[in-house]
Amino acid sequence: MFHKLLLRMSVNFMMVLMIVMMVLGALISRFMWVNELNSGVKVMKADAQAIAHNYEYLNSWQISSKVFIERINDAAQDSSVWLLDRNGLQLNITGLDENTPNLTGDDMRAYMQTVLQSEEPVVFNAGFDSYFGKNPVITVAMPLRLNGEAVGAIFIHKKLELINTGFLPLFQELWLAAMVASALGLVLTAYTAMRITRPLTELANASKRLAQGDMTVKVRIYADDEIGEVSRAFNSMVDALQTMEGQRKGFVANVSHELRSPITSIAGYLQGMLDGTIPQPEHQKYMQVVYDETQRLTRLIRDLLDLSRIESGNIPMNPVDFNINELMRRVLIKFEGRLDEKNMEVEADFADEPCMVHADVDRIEQVVSNLVDNAIKFCGQYGKLTLRTRWEGDCCAVAVADDGVGIDEKDLPHVFDRFYTVDKAHTSGKGTGLGLSIVRQILLQHGHDISVESARGEGTRFIFSLDRAKKNDGN
Ligand code: ATP
Ligand code: MG
Numbered sequence: 001m002f003h004k005l006l007l008r009m010s011v012n013f014m015m016v017l018m019i020v021m022m023v024l025g026a027l028i029s030r031f032m033w034v035n036e037l038n039s040g041v042k043v044m045k046a047d048a049q050a051i052a053h054n055y056e057y058l059n060s061w062q063i064s065s066k067v068f069i070e071r072i073n074d075a076a077q078d079s080s081v082w083l084l085d086r087n088g089l090q091l092n093i094t095g096l097d098e099n100t101p102n103l104t105g106d107d108m109r110a111y112m113q114t115v116l117q118s119e120e121p122v123v124f125n126a127g128f129d130s131y132f133g134k135n136p137v138i139t140v141a142m143p144l145r146l147n148g149e150a151v152g153a154i155f156i157h158k159k160l161e162l163i164n165t166g167f168l169p170l171f172q173e174l175w176l177a178a179m180v181a182s183a184l185g186l187v188l189t190a191y192t193a194m195r196i197t198r199p200l201t202e203l204a205n206a207s208k209r210l211a212q213g214d215m216t217v218k219v220r221i222y223a224d225d226e227i228g229e230v231s232r233a234f235n236s237m238v239d240a241l242q243t244m245e246g247q248r249k250g251f252v253a254n255v256s257h258e259l260r261s262p263i264t265s266i267a268g269y270l271q272g273m274l275d276g277t278i279p280q281p282e283h284q285k286y287m288q289v290v291y292d293e294t295q296r297l298t299r300l301i302r303d304l305l306d307l308s309r310i311e312s313g314n315i316p317m318n319p320v321d322f323n324i325n326e327l328m329r330r331v332l333i334k335f336e337g338r339l340d341e342k343n344m345e346v347e348a349d350f351a352d353e354p355c356m357v358h359a360d361v362d363r364i365e366q367v368v369s370n371l372v373d374n375a376i377k378f379c380g381q382y383g384k385l386t387l388r389t390r391w392e393g394d395c396c397a398v399a400v401a402d403d404g405v406g407i408d409e410k411d412l413p414h415v416f417d418r419f420y421t422v423d424k425a426h427t428s429g430k431g432t433g434l435g436l437s438i439v440r441q442i443l444l445q446h447g448h449d450i451s452v453e454s455a456r457g458e459g460t461r462f463i464f465s466l467d468r469a470k471k472n473d474g475n
Contacts, residue, residue: 010193032170032171083152303434321470326354349388359467370438
């Protein structure tokens with residue numbers, strides 16, 4: 001396919017070159033032709049003036065008729081020279097075309113009148129062609145004077161084709177130069193086209209390999225130009241695909257692992273009960289464990305489904321105006337039991353009441369619940385949970401903070417990744433590391449993000465913002 005490009009570029013180049021050469025050739029030819037004509041006319045004028053003067057010298061016996069004739073013959077080497085009296089009668093006809101027709105006609109008389117009245121040589125670009133077998137000639141004429149009176153005229157005619165030949169060799173050289181330039185240009189075009197097509201061919205092949213699943217494919221960057229830019233973009237695309245593929249594999253591995261461990265323990269306990277390894281009186285206790293594991297499985301599957309549905313936008317957000325302080329109080333009531341268990345202190349530092357925001361109320365409840373759940377989970381006995389709302393311009397900043405174990409600096413950038421838990425052992429009863437991913441996805445769907453501030457042993461604070469309610473109820 002790239003051969004077509006090469007061919008098209010070469011043809012285009014040749015066409016452009018030809019047009020340029022033709023225009024240039026025409027302009028130069030025209031210029032040279034005018035130049036040649038002018039210098040020819042100049043010589044003819046000088047000859048006409050010299051002969052006119054010699055005519056006066058002849059009549060005042062200053063030169064002999066032989067010298068006079070010689071001067072005429074000199075001028076007539078590549079021209080025709082007519083010496084005529086004022087009635088058109090021939091005194092002397094010398095030159096290329098001796099078959100001079102009748103020169104006493106009306107048109108000739110008109111030319112003669114023009115010449116006789118002139119002091120300077122007169123140039124006729126046309127009018128005399130018929131006397132030279134329709135060959136175009138240029139004519140220079142000058143009156144002949146006797147004692148100051150115009151008694152006749154000298155006409156010098158030169159065929160234009162004789163002027164043309166002057167610059168013909170030059171014209172041919174010009175075309176030769178054009179041909180050489182075309183040949184060189186063609187080689188250069190072919191080289192340039194090859195430089196363009198080679199990386200394109202590589203890109204096409206690499207794309208095919210990529211489509212077949214080869215994620216290691218890379219293309220060479222030949223030059224720092226636009227095509228190099230495309231190659232570089234292709235390579236970064238492959239890098240991005242590799243990362244995505246890695247994440248996908250990691251995700252599948254994580255999901256399998258998370259599903260396998262509860263199923264393995266459920267199977268183990270059930271088998272123990274069936275084959276009697278676990279005695280009858282203990283059954284109740286282990287049944288509870290099995291039940292907890294199934295609950296955990298259910299939660300995990302629900303979270304996974306949630307996450308994928310939110311990410312793909314399959315859960316439509318239903319934004320309404322609601323009081324975020326009220327929602328936080330509701331969540332606190334939901335977690336009352338666990339808060340009491342850990343004897344935790346709760347501080348609610350809310351902005352004006354009601355604090356009306358615009359968002360999907362159920363999803364934001366999920367966000368606050370996940371954050372409060374984490375805060376309780378990662379706090380020890382007598383820990384403190386702080387919920388805060390503040391107006392910042394058109395947004396309400398919501399903070400959920402605790403004084404629990406905190407998060408190491410190195411773990412902080414990853415806490416929102418799926419399945420990321422600081423404690424790598426996802427042992428039974430611990431979280432699966434999906435909570436914060438879901439939180440972040442929900443907020444992203446609302447056009448906001450979430451940030452975290454924490455240090456090991458110094459507690460953690462999550463902050464996110466929500467849009468102010470459309471109708472400003474009470475604020
Ligand atoms: P899940 O929420 O899916 O039940 P999880 O709570 O472990 O499991 P995330 O909520 O996504 O998962 O949190 C990811 C990790 O970030 C946690 O495992 C924990 O290591 C760390 N983390 C989150 N919140 C806190 C917090 N308030 N204090 C200390 N560490 C936290
Ligand atoms: Mg969590």
